[in-house]
Amino acid sequence: EAPGTEQELTDGFHLVIDALKLNGINTIYNVPGIPITDLGRMAQAAGIRVISFRHEQNAGYAAGIAGYLTKKPGVCLTVSAPGFLNGLTALAHATTNCYPMILVSGSSEREIVDLQQGDYEEMDQLAIAKPLCKAAYRVLHAQDIGIGFARAIRAAVSGRPGGVYLDLPAKLFGQVMNAEAGQKSLVKVIDAAPAQIPSPASVKRALDVLKSAKRPLIILGKGAAYAQADEEIKSFVEKSGVPFLPMSMAKGLLPDTHPQCAGAARSTVLKDSDVVMLIGARLNWLLSHGKGKSWGEAPKKFIQVDIEPREMDSNVEIVAPVVGDIGSVVSAFNQAMATGWTAPPAEWTKAISSKREENVAKMAPKLMNNKSPMDYHGALGVLKNVIKEYPEAILVNEGANTLDLARGVIDMYKPRKRLDVGTWGVMGIGMGQAIAAALETGHPVLAVEGDSAFGFSGMEVETICRYNLPICVVIFNNDGIYRGTDVNGANADPATTVFVKGARYDKMMEAFGGVGVNATSPDELKRAVNEAMKSGKPTLINAVIDPAAGSESGRIGNLNPQSVLQKK
Ligand SMILES: Cc1ncc(Cn2c(C)c(CCOP(=O)(O)OP(=O)(O)O)sc2=O)c(N)n1
Numbered sequence: 001e002a003p004g005t006e007q008e009l010t011d012g013f014h015l016v017i018d019a020l021k022l023n024g025i026n027t028i029y030n031v032p033g034i035p036i037t038d039l040g041r042m043a044q045a046a047g048i049r050v051i052s053f054r055h056e057q058n059a060g061y062a063a064g065i066a067g068y069l070t071k072k073p074g075v076c077l078t079v080s081a082p083g084f085l086n087g088l089t090a091l092a093h094a095t096t097n098c099y100p101m102i103l104v105s106g107s108s109e110r111e112i113v114d115l116q117q118g119d120y121e122e123m124d125q126l127a128i129a130k131p132l133c134k135a136a137y138r139v140l141h142a143q144d145i146g147i148g149f150a151r152a153i154r155a156a157v158s159g160r161p162g163g164v165y166l167d168l169p170a171k172l173f174g175q176v177m178n179a180e181a182g183q184k185s186l187v188k189v190i191d192a193a194p195a196q197i198p199s200p201a202s203v204k205r206a207l208d209v210l211k212s213a214k215r216p217l218i219i220l221g222k223g224a225a226y227a228q229a230d231e232e233i234k235s236f237v238e239k240s241g242v243p244f245l246p247m248s249m250a251k252g253l254l255p256d257t258h259p260q261c262a263g264a265a266r267s268t269v270l271k272d273s274d275v276v277m278l279i280g281a282r283l284n285w286l287l288s289h290g291k292g293k294s295w296g297e298a299p300k301k302f303i304q305v306d307i308e309p310r311e312m313d314s315n316v317e318i319v320a321p322v323v324g325d326i327g328s329v330v331s332a333f334n335q336a337m338a339t340g341w342t343a344p345p346a347e348w349t350k351a352i353s354s355k356r357e358e359n360v361a362k363m364a365p366k367l368m369n370n371k372s373p374m375d376y377h378g379a380l381g382v383l384k385n386v387i388k389e390y391p392e393a394i395l396v397n398e399g400a401n402t403l404d405l406a407r408g409v410i411d412m413y414k415p416r417k418r419l420d421v422g423t424w425g426v427m428g429i430g431m432g433q434a435i436a437a438a439l440e441t442g443h444p445v446l447a448v449e450g451d452s453a454f455g456f457s458g459m460e461v462e463t464i465c466r467y468n469l470p471i472c473v474v475i476f477n478n479d480g481i482y483r484g485t486d487v488n489g490a491n492a493d494p495a496t497t498v499f500v501k502g503a504r505y506d507k508m509m510e511a512f513g514g515v516g517v518n519a520t521s522p523d524e525l526k527r528a529v530n531e532a533m534k535s536g537k538p539t540l541i542n543a544v545i546d547p548a549a550g551s552e553s554g555r556i557g558n559l560n561p562q563s564v565l566q567k568k
């Protein structure tokens with residue numbers, strides 16, 4: 001440029017912020033610290049919402065579920081080494097659950113790390129992240145920040161969504177370059193998650209198999225909820241007349257009270273169906289890998305709709321694989337079914353609805369009991385009605401009994417309203433997911449937590465108060481993991497699975513200015529939850545549950561290894 005004119009400069013800090021804003025990413029979930037504290041401050045000043053947590057794992061769970069809810073990558077920002085490692089659990093969890101998320105961590109300089117010279121928080125983070133996520137990149141030069149973020153965004157949301165690691169060494173932020181060149185280096189990602197159209201032959205094959213069935217079943221997975229093809233899915237299921245079974249986070253795609261919903265007749269439909277169409281659901285441990293007694297003896301045919309071709313035949317033979325994004329596949333189904341579709345035999349659909357009615361009737365009186373201290377069903381009966389009255393509310397749920405029983409009892413009416421432990425069955429997702437759900441949707445959140453599960457992320461009640469979020473945490477406090485009655489006969493220590501008796505978690509919320517309530521009966525619980533839903537104030541309700549009410553590992557106790565040796 002002409003001598004004497006000051007060239008306009010930009011730097012790594014500003015290019016990271018510009019790259020995020022250019023791609024419509026307007027929230028960062030983080031824990032500040034070297035070398036990213038100023039990045040957070042500058043991002044906030046530039047209009048990005050920067051949410052600061054008390055532990056990076058919770059910031060990561062928030063980012064992952066934000067990705068699931070918005071189909072844009074949720075961004076978690078951490079410091080190097082320990083902060084990166086704390087975020088890594090959430091990145092691996094997002095990858096396992098197919099949530100689009102980017103973990104951005106500050107890191108040490110390559111020249112020091114590669115010579116292992118002992119830098120501040122030195123760690124070869126890129127190498128450590130690679131095996132645990134879908135893609136991992138590092139950016140060393142300011143002019144590459146635009147490409148780095150473009151690659152990370154595309155990798156996170158395209159095909160099967162997942163977690164991506166982006167490594168930013170500290171010195172990158174301070175690097176300056178010509179501002180015009182900097183802007184030119186940025187990339188606005190075009191069509192980050194392109195439609196994956198299924199082949200017409202695969203669509204025809206799948207519908208022919210479904211039409212041939214005497215006892216068909218459709219299983220909707222959280223991939224179907226993620227697709228945000230709600231109308232297409234609803235009309236496909238209704239047009240087919242086929243009973244559907246929603247996996248936990250797919251509940252609400254069609255209301256659980258829908259006449260074709262087989263949720264309350266799960267064991268019957270898994271055992272007796274002859275054709276099963278999986279839509280965005282994987283035949284993993286949650287569906288006993290498509291084998292064994294829960295699937296009955298008779299041979300079954302599996303149709304599978306998934307965006308990932310390698311998912312096919314992963315557990316059992318798939319006679320009709322349909323590879324594509326669920327929105328494109330289901331609209332292709334709907335077009336092909338426009339005429340000449342016959343509903344499944346009435347004896348099959350009638351058998352299911354009578355089984356469902358029988359099970360619902362059996363459960364009903366349990367949900368009305370007014371015991372104090374409460375048992376799970378008495379407390380869940382209250383919360384079932386709250387969700388019915390507030391269908392826009394988002395239900396976050398974790399625990400063992402608290403999770404397993406709530407999943408079956410609390411009906412969902414709308415898509416993407418139930419956010420729980422997902423594929424891994426991981427404890428600790430509660431507060432992070434509740435915070436992101438409240439921020440990303442603006443709807444009230446009801447977090448139903450086992451007392452142990454809550455403990456993994458409980459410090460975030462301060463975060464909830466700090467941002468004044470409409471989150472009502474209900475802790476099912478049974479004094480322990482699974483129950484509160486285990487005894488240690490060997491010494492003075494408490495048994496390994498019990499907590500302080502009669503703990504008052506509600507006092508924690510009061511400590512930060514939120515509303516704390518101790519509820520010892522369903523009526524007290526009902527009053528407190530309804531008050532919270534109306535006020536929108538951060539609320540924690542300590543629901544006192546009978547310590548003897550739970551069972552080991554909820555519904556999955558069979559996964560526990562047993563010792564065959566006689567106890568001494
Ligand atoms: C990260 C992590 N740690 C430990 C576990 C093991 N675990 C643990 C510790 C659970 C807590 C169950 O106790 P709770 O109080 O949350 O629920 P209930 O007492 O109502 O069963 S459920 C479960 O699978 C886990 N799933 N995830």
Ligand SMILES: [Mg+2]
Pocket residue numbers: 450451452476477478479480481482483
């Ligand atoms: Mg418990």
